[in-house]
Amino acid sequence: MDILRFATAGSVDDGKSTLIGRLLFDSKAIFEDQLEAVERTSRDRGTEYTDLSLLTDGLRAEREQGITIDVAYRYFATPKRKFIIADTPGHIQYTRNMVTGASTADLAIILIDARKGVLEQSRRHAFLTTLLRVPHLVLAVNKMDLVDYAEERFEEIREEFTSFASKLNAADLTFIPISALHGDNVVSRSENMPWYQGSSLLHHLENVHIASDRNLVDVRFPVQYVIRPHNATSQDLHDYRGYAGQVAGGVLKPGDEVTHLPSGLSTRISAIDTFDGPVEEAFPPMSVTLRLEDDIDISRGDMICRPHNQPAAAQEIEAMVCWMADTTKLQSRSKLVIKHTTRTARALVRDLQYRLDVNTLHRDESATALGLNEIGRVSLRVTQPLFVDDYARNRLTGGFILIDEATNGTVGAGMIVDAR
Template identity: 80%
Template sequence: MSSDILRLATAGSVDDGKSTLIGRLLYDSKSILSDQMEAVERTSRDRGEEQTNLALLTDGLRAEREQGITIDVAYRYFATPRRTFIMADTPGHVQYTRNMVTGASTSDLAIILVDARNGLTEQSRRHAFLATLLQVPHLVLAVNKMDLVDYSQERFEEIKAEFEEFAAKLDVLDLTFVPISALHGDNVVDRSLNMPWYDGPSLLHHLEHVHIASDRNLIDARFPVQFVVRPHRADDPELHDYRGYAGQVSGGVLKPGDEVMHLPSGLTTRIAAIDTADGPLDEAFPPMSVTLRLEDDIDISRGDMLCRPNNQPVVSQDVEAMVCWMAEARNLVPRMKLAIKHTTRSARAMVRDLHYRIDVNSLHRDEEATQLGLNDIGRVGLRVTQPLFADEYRRNRLTGGFILVDEGTNTTVGAGMIVRAS
């Protein structure tokens, strides 16, 4: 089985060939059951199409969406001998900004698909902006339908130059360009003979080899406590006094013997052991879920955090953040009260002020904005009822992100990325 997992989001405008690309990746990586393939071949023949329409592999979900079954983000899984892939297929329409935010927030890489004939569209720019706002570490611009522009190197270079100019305004960490034809398979899994001028890897080769281990924050030790483990087994003396703290490592590397500080108390102790269902570990790092045992008995509960004494997150009730608003029924306005969930901590928050709304197509800041509507993104100041243990989102996506919840309906109405905590 493949050793590591790459989470990727695909984004593209309607008819950019996203379904065909995903179908091609699934087909050429042999991730499709033979009966699925036979059904697709049969449907293609029935429609009178000359070749198998790989887009049909993903169009079942589109049919469900049209029937009113809401599939916000469809996830697909496939694997090659080198890697396992979890692919978030996010819809391209402007009204689906929130879905793109959902799909990209946990992704290691985003593929932005562009039609070679149309070049960059407003949607391409919006997808790139969202991917960089969400600090997706690796970005691939896949210029599709190269077969329809006669595999023109000139056209590819034109689109590449235009995108590089736009990307210069964004915080892009790693950018790769691949000219492809998803329909014919050019440069998707295998290198294309039709584009001898392109000397880079195929798309799948890039996905298999892109280096993601160093994307995790291994410097700032962060362990939000999710659950206190107290088995209280009278029949087992070892478990009778067991007290462990379960959670997901959100940053840094933790080892038995390490000194850690508990927040909010500020008390320090050492890690006695790191337990898992498969036995003890010598070290834990993101995104592992483990149970820590500590040398001293400290009053710790869900929502607290363990960190290093000399490397602490900001402890603050005032937060500045970029918020993507996801609610249809109500808009975000100053003085609004909401619930906030940040790591394992839940609290209540009030919108202190709205600094500006950002136009995701032009990147223009509208400082006259008085509210955020569905799919709007803006910079917001929040006041929280109890302190959050936070890092800036660009430093740590796990401790820098949060969601806002409507207390009346318990629905998620916003996703936030902390710019500054004070």
């Protein structure tokens, strides 16, 4: 069974947490004691229905204020697929949390209140998901019960959002009218909207094709760890040398010719090992150990690729950066640590080209710094070459994080636009 990672986003009180609670409840993915606790809390509040949003809003501040602050991860499965949900906040001051949750997502669900229509926050969330290259986008028009399940209202919102999405790079866009509170079109088709001929939300999640979203053309294998048993008892283990990591792109098979970076030396794969034993091929996002025919000096942070298909070995990087620190700002001459795949280096901010208004898409070229939750295009100079691809080509080798040298805290996330 494959795994679908999806993130939810939307304006405040659009029903994100209720939708996830409904998915968990209707797919029988919650325990009886959890349900009893939610029902008890709902009764204490005097609500006439079970508040399913309590299943995800775990922080006390979230429950008290009725908003989502942190990224809440939930897991459930159906006979067809496993799911990892990232419930991300809607507030603009938690943009960094949304970027974190959506950065690894295969699909994003943007909720829109059928009464309010497409808001500024809705457009901001759509832009962020396309900036992060989330391959599939679902626009869930929620609270259809409050507009009498009107087809006309749903079509108005669809036309307005489609017009806005034409300015973005949204590859796969799906519209589904739902009522998370009552379960309409969430797990099963709704009898209240006979005019809607599409699938329910869960059916779409179960069947959306994600295998081709990953880059299976460009072989990229960042080395994370060199496995060399020193206390081996058998001769076979004593001579064992393997290179462990997660496949970031392409398909690897025993016998394939590969090149090691930065040395440029070529060899062939002799075997591919996993925890469950040898395999005949490896592809994203598998974690494997490669054994090579020749002894090459390989260490953590190095890259294994194809001889005639190599990433750029770059020290000059242009990237879109989301700043996540509330105590410092990103500005010219800032010195930071950059972590790209398994490689770590020091970086100098050469220039802030512009700050982007994620609500209007306006570029402020007069900006001199990026503050908390702000996004801009930045030029970096790195102390040693990083083996990178454009983020649009490969999200794993095109993304990085920035770390404060003094606190060792993550202060920024970047998406590479150009490198040389």
